[in-house]
Amino acid sequence: MSAAIETSSLTKRYGETLAVDGLSLTVDEGEVYGLVGPNGAGKSTTIDIIMDYTRPTSGTAQVLGADAHADAIEVHRNVGILPDRFGLYDRLSGRRHVQYIIESKSVAEDPDRLLERVGLADAADQDAGGYSKGMQQRLALAMALVGDPSVLILDEPFNGLDPNGVRLVRQIVREEAASGNAVFFSSHVLGQVEALCDRIGLLSNGELIAEGTIGELREGADAAYQFFIRTKDDTAALSESVRQVEGVSSVIQEGDILRVSCLDSDLENTIRDHIKQSGGVVRECDGSRTSLEDVFVAYTGGERQEKVPA
Structure with missing residues (x-):
């Protein structure tokens, strides 16, 4: 399998900011790769370098073997x-927007086919200025799909x-991957990243701190499963006690x-028994597989959030 996107020691400084x-x-051909990180982690900057919208301070980026800077025209042709x-453009129709990209790429493409694919067939002749935000995103x-690109880069696509959108x-992402095309996207909607991606990269302060399948990331964080336990007792004291149970990687009091x-x-019953032996009473205990959000927190040591910002 060949590399669709490859970066090597890529570094970008803005003055004193790294x-x-x-x-x-x-990112391999036919792979869906998700880049996750908090606000300012460097996700959009990485995409800007790959597309030659900005130049790296050092390091290289390649797309299908072509240098992102030296071969930028070829890169844009395939991405x-x-x-x-x-x-x-508010006064241009959806069809005219797509036609403009078709002409700029000099490809034979039917704009109506693409608009139908993204659910905008009925709005093809409507000016984009009248589109909702979701319709603009679909447009x-x-x-982006013009010319059947071998690499699809999506920055916050949701x-x-x-x-329905x-x-x-x-x-569409699954169809592109099934066709052998690579999809590289960043998103703060972690549930979508977890559901779609073959591999995930966790980015923090511009550095790739972990990478792998969601299963590999869970194992690396020692957090494949989690239990939410409500008791009638001194939760702080029980927290320290449960932390001593063999197989428990972390206990956070909320x-x-x-x-x-x-x-x-299978540790649920062991934990219940341990709390009982410690004189505690379990009121509720719900178990689930650890979400990508909690995996991210485990790697960064940050606080749990409903969403990790883009």
């Missing part, structure tokens, strides 16, 4: 890009989408709830 720090990663921030995706984007992370789902 936006990307020695980033080396590879479809949905940027986080894109501009549309930008249609533009922004502004309703559930999210479902459609997921379907009010009167203990969030226990471990690698083995």
Whole structure:
């Protein structure tokens, strides 16, 4: 399998600010790769370097073996890009936007086919200025798909989408990967990253701190499973006690709830028995597989959030 995207020791400084720090990663053909990180982690900067929108301070980026800077024209010919921030012309129709990209890439393409693929067939003749945010996002995706690019780069592709739009984007991503095309995207919607990606890269302060399948990341964080335990007792005292149970990797107190992370789902009964033997009483205990959000927190030591910002 050949590399669709490859960066080597990629570094970008803005004055004293280190936006990307020695980033080396590879995205294979036919792979869906998700880059996750908090605000300012360097995700969009990495994409900007790959697309030659900005130049690295050091290191290299290649797309299908072509240098991102020296061979930028070839790179753009083979890449479809949905940027986080894109501009549309209010007075141009959806069809005319797609036609413009077709002409700029000099490819034979049917704009109506692409608009139908993203669910905008009925709005093809409507001016983009009248589109909702979700419709604009779909239009930008249609533009990215022009020419059947071998590499699709999506920066926050779920922004502004309703559930039907999210479902459609997921379907398109899977179709592209099944066709042998690489999909590289960043997103703060961690549930979508977890559901779609073959591999995930965790980016923090411009540095790739972990990479792998969601299963590999869970194992690396010693947090494949978690239990939420509510008791009638001194939660702080029980927290320290449960932490001593063999197989438990972390215990976090959240009010009167203990969030226990471990690698083995079978530990639930052991933990219940341990609390009972310590004189405690379990009121509720819910177990689940650890989410990507909790895995990210485990690697960064940050606080748990509903979403990790882009």
